Amino acid sequence: MAKGPTVYHVAERAGVSIATVSFTFRQPDKVKASTRELVLAAAEELGYVPSASARGLARGRTGALGLFAYDYLLDPADGIRGDGQDPHEPAAADLERRNEDLRLFPLYVDEVQRGVELECWRRGQALLVGGGNPENNEAVLSDIAGRVDGLAVFPRSVPSEALARIARRIPVVEISESVHNRELDHVTVDNVSGVRAITEHLIAAHGLSELMFLGGMPSSDNDERLAGFLGALSDAGLPNTREPKYPCGSEQSVTEVVRAICEQGSLPDAFVCATDQDALVVMDALAAAGVNVPRDVAVTGFDGIAAGRVIRPSLTTVRQPMEQMGRTMVDLLLDRLDHPDKPPAAIRLPVRVILRESCGCQPG
Amino acid sequence: MAKGPTVYHVAERAGVSIATVSFTFRQPDKVKASTRELVLAAAEELGYVPSASARGLARGRTGALGLFAYDYLLDPADGIRGDGQDPHEPAAADLERRNEDLRLFPLYVDEVQRGVELECWRRGQALLVGGGNPENNEAVLSDIAGRVDGLAVFPRSVPSEALARIARRIPVVEISESVHNRELDHVTVDNVSGVRAITEHLIAAHGLSELMFLGGMPSSDNDERLAGFLGALSDAGLPNTREPKYPCGSEQSVTEVVRAICEQGSLPDAFVCATDQDALVVMDALAAAGVNVPRDVAVTGFDGIAAGRVIRPSLTTVRQPMEQMGRTMVDLLLDRLDHPDKPPAAIRLPVRVILRESCGCQPG
DNA sequence: TTGAAAGCGCTAACAT
DNA sequence: ATGTTAGCGCTTTCAA
Numbered sequence: 121m122a123k124g125p126t127v128y129h130v131a132e133r134a135g136v137s138i139a140t141v142s143f144t145f146r147q148p149d150k151v152k153a154s155t156r157e158l159v160l161a162a163a164e165e166l167g168y169v170p171s172a173s174a175r176g177l178a179r180g181r182t183g184a185l186g187l188f189a190y191d192y193l194l195d196p197a198d199g200i201r202g203d204g205q206d207p208h209e210p211a212a213a214d215l216e217r218r219n220e221d222l223r224l225f226p227l228y229v230d231e232v233q234r235g236v237e238l239e240c241w242r243r244g245q246a247l248l249v250g251g252g253n254p255e256n257n258e259a260v261l262s263d264i265a266g267r268v269d270g271l272a273v274f275p276r277s278v279p280s281e282a283l284a285r286i287a288r289r290i291p292v293v294e295i296s297e298s299v300h301n302r303e304l305d306h307v308t309v310d311n312v313s314g315v316r317a318i319t320e321h322l323i324a325a326h327g328l329s330e331l332m333f334l335g336g337m338p339s340s341d342n343d344e345r346l347a348g349f350l351g352a353l354s355d356a357g358l359p360n361t362r363e364p365k366y367p368c369g370s371e372q373s374v375t376e377v378v379r380a381i382c383e384q385g386s387l388p389d390a391f392v393c394a395t396d397q398d399a400l401v402v403m404d405a406l407a408a409a410g411v412n413v414p415r416d417v418a419v420t421g422f423d424g425i426a427a428g429r430v431i432r433p434s435l436t437t438v439r440q441p442m443e444q445m446g447r448t449m450v451d452l453l454l455d456r457l458d459h460p461d462k463p464p465a466a467i468r469l470p471v472r473v474i475l476r477e478s479c480g481c482q483p484g
Numbered sequence: 485m486a487k488g489p490t491v492y493h494v495a496e497r498a499g500v501s502i503a504t505v506s507f508t509f510r511q512p513d514k515v516k517a518s519t520r521e522l523v524l525a526a527a528e529e530l531g532y533v534p535s536a537s538a539r540g541l542a543r544g545r546t547g548a549l550g551l552f553a554y555d556y557l558l559d560p561a562d563g564i565r566g567d568g569q570d571p572h573e574p575a576a577a578d579l580e581r582r583n584e585d586l587r588l589f590p591l592y593v594d595e596v597q598r599g600v601e602l603e604c605w606r607r608g609q610a611l612l613v614g615g616g617n618p619e620n621n622e623a624v625l626s627d628i629a630g631r632v633d634g635l636a637v638f639p640r641s642v643p644s645e646a647l648a649r650i651a652r653r654i655p656v657v658e659i660s661e662s663v664h665n666r667e668l669d670h671v672t673v674d675n676v677s678g679v680r681a682i683t684e685h686l687i688a689a690h691g692l693s694e695l696m697f698l699g700g701m702p703s704s705d706n707d708e709r710l711a712g713f714l715g716a717l718s719d720a721g722l723p724n725t726r727e728p729k730y731p732c733g734s735e736q737s738v739t740e741v742v743r744a745i746c747e748q749g750s751l752p753d754a755f756v757c758a759t760d761q762d763a764l765v766v767m768d769a770l771a772a773a774g775v776n777v778p779r780d781v782a783v784t785g786f787d788g789i790a791a792g793r794v795i796r797p798s799l800t801t802v803r804q805p806m807e808q809m810g811r812t813m814v815d816l817l818l819d820r821l822d823h824p825d826k827p828p829a830a831i832r833l834p835v836r837v838i839l840r841e842s843c844g845c846q847p848g
Numbered sequence: 849t850t851g852a853a854a855g856c857g858c859t860a861a862c863a864t
Numbered sequence: 865a866t867g868t869t870a871g872c873g874c875t876t877t878c879a880a
Contacts, residue, residue, distance in 0.1 A: 126874085136850075137852075142875060142876085150849075167653060174872070174873030176536075176856090230590075246614075246631055285533075500866075501867045503867060504866055506860085507866085516865060519866080539858055542858045543859060543872080
């Protein structure tokens, strides 16, 4: 029992060759029914479980895909735990609070991951998941890379040199961030139309005119969202009066921006945020400043994370088809395996505006 | 580029033997510094990524662990999608609604999974995740089994014969459900103390006396929780007036039980529920019947899922250390690999009562 | 329809 | 300190 039965054991037991055992499992029709029964029975009795390592080696394919995501709970600054003590007692207070704050809902990443999982299982692929803090990032990543036929990654979850290296060996698909690496396959959403539509809604349905785009690190997604915003403004003949305030880098947090605006008493009519998480932060900051949403100012997000449905006021947003994006990543990977030489694909999925309370609507 | 560089290529390029290449990666100290540089450089230039299949085969260990969980979104009854149509357009309305209902928060499974992930990455183990609907369950499961050194499973996520078979070959650890299979390692929590404590709280702090235990499928966890409940009652000298009403099987849903009670106008002082999810259902049913919590009746849960913090009234519950449970599963697995002959372990982790609004307390 | 045999890429004795 | 070599368990021609 130490080492587990192999094809050899099964073959011996069934009185056939190892090739026949292999055939029985991979191409059951190629063996006579009676032989098949024999082999299957032997395998059953022995508790035979094929070794994926051996199979992978022999076939040159592992039959597994990988997913690598950053862990938004692990702050790069302070690593995975508060102290290096007992690995099982995470610096409780601190970590707990973080969990309370951030882990409330399935976020963007989780929902995409779910899509990846479901599609992998459906297509008979094993799925390896990786992640973690920047310290062991690369180790985990290249370990995974050696185990899979293709890799799905979230942007920035891994240094781009490491990614490039891996992409030389196996197909890699990146979600969003379409500009980042033009050699890779990508799946994105229609950021421009989404933000354009939600902005138009604010203007047309609520008669708002002084809108401010806010949030996020610069990224190609956010650039596109901003473009959609500006497009809607100009279509409506409105000036972008808040021009200097959009995508703020890390040196100026969203919270601080909002606080400053509140203190100056110079609220816009609406904050059009680059992501739902930004919008949540904005709403928190507004609440802290005693500003009422949507009465005093409207707020919109982008993503459609679950939290937006639950908070009060509920968040008007642009929903990305996250599960489908995950599934599409798997599609692309599997497709790429069969067609290594196709030009890089950039699938762009549609989005949907979801009107809730934070813009001033009163959803049913 | 088609097949990717191997040790042989690296060795040739660096002008050393393949063994030296191997050593360079596995035991860097065993090779002269200069040689090491040489090899590393060659590997870098070639874009070498070690094949985990080959390594696994040679070493007799894959270096990966598996996690298998049921997917609570996939109803066994109707499978993964409403129609068998386009795999990318899940029967939208239906699936969406489910997501709205169930996918609001990270549930028990998610939080445990998170612990497993973090611990795996920390310990340098790759992680394979499996799940899915009952149809491809077994296929996915045995596929995973062939790829890993050990497997963590949620109870009932897989037929027990299949599990037994796998357990013959690799260590398997089950979370909770300690009675189910006594050969396997288990990690559980102190269900009895938890429910006892929360029940005592209802009695002592709120002066309630007619309590009703409710919910869940029968399971060893729920049995223990019920035992804690009954223990607290008898300690307090209270009769279990609601005896016939506890763990209701599938033939009588929790919702129906609550509705019936409301219609009869025979509310107890409190519903002590077997899980948070049961408690949420109970609270929904009560709300639908116009019953106010906690004024008319108190409700408590068990688990400590995030949703309980967010709903109103917030849910008084017993929190399981879910992340830690996941980490512990990994511990057990890794430990078992080194000590195959140790007797089966059953780690029981402590729980914590969390007082919130649904019992009548006024937290924070 | 089945068997024989040559690898797949790497590790780990064992030699040198 | 490094090289030689024999597998690890399976797939897959090619023969029989």
